[in-house]
Amino acid sequence: MQREMDFFYFIGSTYSYLSVVRAQALADQAGIVLRWRPFSVRTLMREQNNVPFATKPVKMQYMWRDIERRAARFGIAFAGIAPYPVDSSELANHVATLAAGEGWCMAFTQAAYRAWFLDKQDPGSPQTLRSILTALGRNADACLAQASDARIRQAYEASTDQARQLGLFGSPTFVVGREVFWGDDRLEDAIDWCKSH
Amino acid sequence: MQREMDFFYFIGSTYSYLSVVRAQALADQAGIVLRWRPFSVRTLMREQNNVPFATKPVKMQYMWRDIERRAARFGIAFAGIAPYPVDSSELANHVATLAAGEGWCMAFTQAAYRAWFLDKQDPGSPQTLRSILTALGRNADACLAQASDARIRQAYEASTDQARQLGLFGSPTFVVGREVFWGDDRLEDAIDWCKSH
Numbered sequence: 001m002q003r004e005m006d007f008f009y010f011i012g013s014t015y016s017y018l019s020v021v022r023a024q025a026l027a028d029q030a031g032i033v034l035r036w037r038p039f040s041v042r043t044l045m046r047e048q049n050n051v052p053f054a055t056k057p058v059k060m061q062y063m064w065r066d067i068e069r070r071a072a073r074f075g076i077a078f079a080g081i082a083p084y085p086v087d088s089s090e091l092a093n094h095v096a097t098l099a100a101g102e103g104w105c106m107a108f109t110q111a112a113y114r115a116w117f118l119d120k121q122d123p124g125s126p127q128t129l130r131s132i133l134t135a136l137g138r139n140a141d142a143c144l145a146q147a148s149d150a151r152i153r154q155a156y157e158a159s160t161d162q163a164r165q166l167g168l169f170g171s172p173t174f175v176v177g178r179e180v181f182w183g184d185d186r187l188e189d190a191i192d193w194c195k196s197h
Numbered sequence: 198m199q200r201e202m203d204f205f206y207f208i209g210s211t212y213s214y215l216s217v218v219r220a221q222a223l224a225d226q227a228g229i230v231l232r233w234r235p236f237s238v239r240t241l242m243r244e245q246n247n248v249p250f251a252t253k254p255v256k257m258q259y260m261w262r263d264i265e266r267r268a269a270r271f272g273i274a275f276a277g278i279a280p281y282p283v284d285s286s287e288l289a290n291h292v293a294t295l296a297a298g299e300g301w302c303m304a305f306t307q308a309a310y311r312a313w314f315l316d317k318q319d320p321g322s323p324q325t326l327r328s329i330l331t332a333l334g335r336n337a338d339a340c341l342a343q344a345s346d347a348r349i350r351q352a353y354e355a356s357t358d359q360a361r362q363l364g365l366f367g368s369p370t371f372v373v374g375r376e377v378f379w380g381d382d383r384l385e386d387a388i389d390w391c392k393s394h
Contacts, residue, residue: 056245062377
């Protein structure tokens, strides 16, 4: 039986950048099918009164420095502090949900993070999304229209609800069965768990 | 020149258990002098409105499971959920401050965490502290009296203030020069940084 792991993430989560770049290669090496699962961690954080950075300048300053160091450790490009918060209407996450249903979620999400972290754009702005979609060979207007459909919103809410049921509270989170691993720094633990259980 | 690293921690921080058990051996292997620095992360968290678990049951439940898995990964004893919060008057941390000045801080802190995590006692209770101190060959009454001295409280506040100046917001935190690494999961990063800078 093929081993599988869910990769729950939210375009708007800073630390998820590291996993968006790293996770697929690690899963591939381990022979694990990685399911890219955009979800609204913002909704769950609001429900749980969990505000990691916005009201905590000391912790926020550390977070950027930590991501910079971790990116260097992994050989991942980093261009300094990126805009934050982003994707206020969660449109980028809706497009990712559309992409997940059609098999181009990884390519889209990696492009969205490049736009955010390297080009310092808000990945949720329609203009940025149009550029990304066009570069991926997609019909940008059609994708943006579909991403706003009730069908996609419902799929996004269903993923968010599944995350809620699993006890998720942050992004990125890796899930193997009902075993939950939060944070890019638990990616290797999640892979190991998936291989050995 | 001897390489040095500060290990800021608070007896009362759950994740610090892993570092209290792991950090010294890793530092020794790397030829790094590890300075054990008890400080009041509680004070800094209050100032920064940073409440990691007390008001967040979903995150708290995950935290215990994560510590259990990490302990298993490192071969560290774990006996299930321990009392939380503990050391309400920070007496155990005052004793640790006394011990830091006298060269027995690691032994005391490890014993305090064993009492907390394995025997499920509040390490801040005078009775538990007396047992720990006696087992370490210390005069328990004398230590508890000294730990309540203004001198020790001032030393503890000075460490807390240094942590504040460095931008600390959690425990454990490793500091190399002005470079800050938060979390047991950054211990290896901190060691590597210390070796290469």
